[in-house]
Amino acid sequence: MTTACRFGGLTKHGRLAFAPGTVYGFEDPDAVPYFVAMGWAKETEDKPDIVIPIGELDISPFVIFGDGPNKANFVMPDRAAAAAAEINMTVGRALDIARAGEDPHDHSPIQEA
Numbered sequence: 001m002t003t004a005c006r007f008g009g010l011t012k013h014g015r016l017a018f019a020p021g022t023v024y025g026f027e028d029p030d031a032v033p034y035f036v037a038m039g040w041a042k043e044t045e046d047k048p049d050i051v052i053p054i055g056e057l058d059i060s061p062f063v064i065f066g067d068g069p070n071k072a073n074f075v076m077p078d079r080a081a082a083a084a085a086e087i088n089m090t091v092g093r094a095l096d097i098a099r100a101g102e103d104p105h106d107h108s109p110i111q112e113a
Contacts, residue, residue, distance in 0.1 A: 003032040004048045005041035016057060025051040030059040030079055037075045062098045062105075072099050 004025045011018045018024055018041075025048025026032055035041035061079035065071050074080040074095060084094040087108035094104040 003029065003043070004046060005032045005035055005043050006046070007035070007041045009040075011035070011040045014057065016052070023047065023049045026057065027052065027054040028057055028059055030061050030076065031057060033076050033079060034059045034063060060103065060105075062094055062103065064095070064098050074098070 004023050006023050007018045007020050009020050013035075023044055023046045024041075031052070032041070032043055036043055061074075061076055061083040063075045065073055065075055074091075077091075080094060080098075081091045084091045084104065087105060089104060089108060093107075097104045097107050
């Protein structure tokens with residue numbers, strides 16, 4: 001399923017740049033909630049002008065804010081909690097790992113067993 005958003009200004013993320021006014025669709029289900037939570041975009045039901053495949057942009061549900069009043073907290077706390085539960089980890093432990101600059105998936109008790 002593709003979700004879509006429109007950016008309020010020129011936004012660079014990784015190697016991609018998103019132009020304002022263009023409707024972007026994303027196959028990654030975490031992309032639109034991430035960009036909206038960051039305040040860079042607004043979700044829309046408009047048909048996407050451009051669809052970004054899942055391999056082009058991958059946003060971890062464990063991304064944390066780098067600065068501002070929410071610094072070091074999850075950008076998408078609900079998605080982070082769900083992702084932590086999927087790998088049999090508490091959200092607190094996942095947050096500690098993310099704050100250390102690592103991916104909680106790499107520390108999954110399921111993978112370590």
